Amino acid sequence: LRVAVLVSGSGSNLQVLIDAVQAGTLPVEIVGVISNRDDAYAITRAKDASIPVAVLSHAASGKRMGIKTFETHASAQIATWQPDLIVLAGFMRVLSAEFIDNMSAPMINLHPSLLPAYKGLVTHQRVIQAGERQHGCSIHVVTAELDAGAVLTQALLEINPKDTADSLQTRVQTLEHQLLPWTILLISKGVLSLNNEQLSNQKPTY
Numbered sequence: 001l002r003v004a005v006l007v008s009g010s011g012s013n014l015q016v017l018i019d020a021v022q023a024g025t026l027p028v029e030i031v032g033v034i035s036n037r038d039d040a041y042a043i044t045r046a047k048d049a050s051i052p053v054a055v056l057s058h059a060a061s062g063k064r065m066g067i068k069t070f071e072t073h074a075s076a077q078i079a080t081w082q083p084d085l086i087v088l089a090g091f092m093r094v095l096s097a098e099f100i101d102n103m104s105a106p107m108i109n110l111h112p113s114l115l116p117a118y119k120g121l122v123t124h125q126r127v128i129q130a131g132e133r134q135h136g137c138s139i140h141v142v143t144a145e146l147d148a149g150a151v152l153t154q155a156l157l158e159i160n161p162k163d164t165a166d167s168l169q170t171r172v173q174t175l176e177h178q179l180l181p182w183t184i185l186l187i188s189k190g191v192l193s194l195n196n197e198q199l200s201n202q203k204p205t206y
């Protein structure tokens with residue numbers, strides 16, 4: 001399975017994938033990484049692992065690339081890598097419906113909540129404020145509607161009375177680092193199928 005990874009930040013999830021591939025526990029090839037930020041530590045992680053990395057952060061003028069420009073460059077780059085799977089791992093830009101629909105490989109996203117609850121940003125803080133007792137992370141198929149595609153896998157934790165948004169972030173990240181390689185392993189083994197029309201067209205029923 002050829003896997004392309006899109007990142008925006010520290011890339012700790014990318015690192016667990018790199019480590020699992022190198023350890024021989026995840027039989028996939030990470031064919032390339034795209035970062036939409038030039039200061040993402042994920043870039044260093046990819047380079048250290050000799051993975052091709054494209055930084056699509058700034059136009060020649062020094063201004064932030066518009067989403068259309070980003071998508072044009074990202075599509076062309078992804079096409080050269082010919083991935084079987086595209087993984088958004090801490091990728092923080094919203095992609096257009098056109099870009100998503102035109103991808104030649106299925107795309108999955110890692111989201112820090114138990115979807116369909118808490119789509120969008122600052123999930124940990126909202127979960128604390130709402131007095132929830134459980135939290136976690138989800139991996140879902142990317143569709144045009146934000147964080148709303150079919151949920152593939154989830155990992156769950158019980159919230160302690162002493163938890164804060166910060167502690168939840170740390171605890172959820174630990175879960176993410178297990179859920180992401182595990183989910184990609186299930187996809188690579190064909191246990192989880194993404195080439196299923198019903199799955200990619202599934203509309204949320206909640």
Ligand code: GRF
Binds near residue numbers: 042176
């Ligand atoms: C993850 O917690 C993810 O859920 C969130 O951004 C973080 C990315 O972390 N959307 P990293 O870049 O993989 O370290």
